Amino acid sequence: MPVISYIDAISRGLREEMERDSSVFLLGEDIGEYGGAFKVTKGFLDHFGSDRVVDTVLAESAILGAATGAALVGMRPVAEMQFADFVTCGFNQLVNNSASMHYRWNLPVPMVVRLPSGAGIHGGPFHSRNPEAWFFHQPGLKLVAPSTPYDAKGLIKAAIRDSNPVLYFEHKRLYRHIKGEVPDGDYVVEIGKGDIKHHGNDISVITYGSTVHPAIEAAEILEKQDGVSTEVVDLRTLMPLDKELILSSVRRTGKVLIVHEDTLTGGIGGEIAALIAEHAFESLDAPIKRLGAIDTPTPFAPTLEEYFLPNKEKILTALRKLAAY
Amino acid sequence: MAIVDVIMPQMGESIAEGTITKWYKKVGDKIAKDETLLEISTDKVDSEIPSPSAGLVAELLFPEQKTVDVHTVIARIQTDVHAPLVTGPEQIELKAQNLTPEATPSFGSSFEPSTAKQSVSAESDRFFSPLVLNIARAEGISLGELEKIPGTGSNNRVSKKDILEYVERRKSSGAVTHAKPSGAGTPSGGTEVIKMDTMRKAIAEHMVRSIHTSAHVGSVTEADVSKIAAYREKHKAEFERREGFKLTFTSFFVDVVVKAIKDFPLINASVDGDSIILRKDINIGVAVALENGLIVPVVKHAAGKDFVGLARAVNDLSNRARTKKLAPDDVQGGTFTITNPGIFGNLFGFPIINQPQVAILGVGAIKKRPVVIDDAIAIRSMVYISMSYDHRIIDGALGGKFLQRIVQYLENYELRIMN
């Protein structure tokens, strides 16, 4: 099976969907001629033409509103926000139009918004955002966040085929750092289904996106050094959450650490913790623990950013504390 | 014939009331549909209100200039103009009807608390997690049993592992046939393997390490504590009434040791390679025996405390040690330890130094013995005191002198604590 990078997996998924369904088209800044700021859509303009790959003006609200309009009348737009950080410029369109139209008008809005997100690339406060929490709170939107190339390709396909607005959080640092096996040809990763990336019995780690990898590394170290067995649950979809997967893991282990790269307070880890406390209270052998970035804007200097972000060592420390409880 | 209500409309989302400024009709007047019946005034706008129905004005329920809540019925129209006028009850002070739609059912997920009877009561001092209680309930383990299960979790908490292991042991010990096979020897009457718990492992590791670290030597002495014993006997009731806890011998020993350390500061030290680290703070550890081990809570900054303060600290720490409520800070930072081999009646002991300290005092049992005083035999309350110390930095001379100083302070204790 081919081993390809996370970014290639997204590219392939997009390309395959565009081949498969002529109503799928891309719109965004610098995606056509330039191939996209990260080169996800390199070669697409030549292959599909300017009717399928639309270079837009610099106007996020117009881009997101236009995607909504095009989806309303039966097309399947995939809008790119050059950096997830810029989605706030079109926040109103997403939460008041895209998210509410099916509820109010019984009309589907089958659009996808690709959001290159995440920190650890010296991006500073405006090129490092993980904005999922704001949209997690908006009924009517779906949110997905793949951590591996396999999931990246499967989820972009699923997102495009979904009849609802789907926000696709692709982590910038994972683009070229993570490689994995990705089958050729068509397959989807079902939206709403998480995945156990590392099986274990003593502690559950609930996580998604970039922190899946250090969580697995910490789990392996913990097993080797302390003999403690950790289960890493990769959510893959943030909305709707795979509640059953989360709860079944916690019910088996009794101890849980929730990890996300997004800042801690108000991050979706809080909702997951509440869910566990409410539905698995009697299975808990320790308080529910969360780990996220500290509650600040993303700082620029490498020393500051390292302090800001969760990492393998911090996860390991948290796991050890939990194990000892 | 119908009676149609006219209500005070809500002229704006934030508007809660309206004032009737002018009635255009009197009771009994004819009115056409949509004809203006009254004029109202609100914070936002003044408005003419059209009648919802044609007919006769049957009732005007409020006078002009009256302010009423929105949705209140303010008038009634009788649709049949030819029927005699139906007059309703006297003007009623109507409560505003809250016409907001019924609160929708809460969509929060409903949780069903476990219906099994909670047999474990709240009388225990130990903390049991929901999972542990759950397992206890499922396995029919009573609170009494649960209390006795040794805990390897933090603060000796019974963890999931501990209770599950207990359940296993219970099952196998209740079996009629042979006992759990051990690692060596035949099953019947041979050996039994008990896995060490965390505390035991820690004690074992520490003791061996201490022996390998310090050059242990010991000295033994005896002290006449008759005066202290008599004093204590006389005042213990009043002390307890006044301070709220019992007056113990330990308090006196701690007090005396602190004084003696001030005289011989090298006792309050540690060794680091070829450096001697003198510690300024005098933090006295007082060993407490537990059911399955021991723990040494520390009285911090003992030099700054008076007798009652020391006594209180010792009392508090011992209680918390026995009820497993010590915090990690309570068992760290000691500079000298007092232990009590005499608690079970023995004369004296050979304690192992509590690393990284350099001396440990063992207090034997206080017993009445015949002793020679001024060539006569007297019956006195005597106690043997032994001290193990580290010959790397404390030579016999220093150790001996320190011990003697303790004897001196004990035998000439200034008993003014009650004033």
Next chain:
Amino acid sequence: MSTAVKSKNTRAVLAKRTDSAKQHLSDAELLRLFYFMRLTREFEESIITLYRQGKIIGGAFSGNGNEATAVGSAFCLKKEDYLFPMHRDLGAHLVKGQTVRNLMLQHLGRANSPARGRDGTGHYADASLRIYGNISHLAAMIPVATGVALASKLRNERSVVMTYIGDGGSSVGDFHESLAMCSVMKLPLVLIVENNQFAYSTPITKQFIVERISDRAIGYGIPGFTIDGTDINEVVAVCAQAVDRARRGEGPTLIESVTMRMHGHSVNDGAEYVPKKLLDEWKKKDPLMKIEKLLMDKKILTPAIRSDFEKKISAELQEAVNDALESSYPPAEDAASEVYAE
């Protein structure tokens, strides 16, 4: 020749065009337009009455004074074109084919209304009529309309998208982002700015300093026109041109239709900040009065026909009101459903 038209010259250009346009509207068409304008006026009056009787809750808006703009503009659309109306364009809904019954149910939030009670007033969509109603955030629909125009272009549909905004709304970012996108991509959008002198209580003197809102078209390199929004002929003539341009693939047009907001911002606004003199002046230019005079002068409209229209309109409205009052609100549990499409 520049495609941008300096609005100072517009009046002269328009004068020529509308004269010719006046010939294009047949008698039958003019009568039809009058009927729709009358129906719009009466419908909104009944909405106000129902609101004051507590039967319509929340809020209600009136387009009194805007009837010629709403009706005349939508009149230029074909079935395959898309309409994105604002809150004073009720007439446009009717012209595009929406029924009085549906609009009444919609205002009363009934279960069998187009939005099934999930949203009120004009905030509904009817895909079969290609009507997509507004949301409360002004100018927020213009990007969506832009997207529909984009889809039309990408699919070579040759359908046109018509949308509206107010003098106040033309300050919003979405107005500008949408024009930026539509102009450079030549999307088939007709954007009508209804300059009715006030944005709630804010007069236009506090909203912009350009001489005409249509001057903004220059900034986007597209044609801009300022028209008399009370004159049905002018409205139809200029809108028809804009629609044709769009259909031919020549891109968007900005039309500023000048009228007066005769009632308050909403039915709860007494609008004391509007000088009485201004209202009196505009009363003389009432679009209904104007078209009526025009038709009477041409003898297209007679007292008999007028009376007949009034009866028809009254009956239709009454039936719609009764129907709506007899219909029920949706059941409470419905609130939780259909957040997502299957």
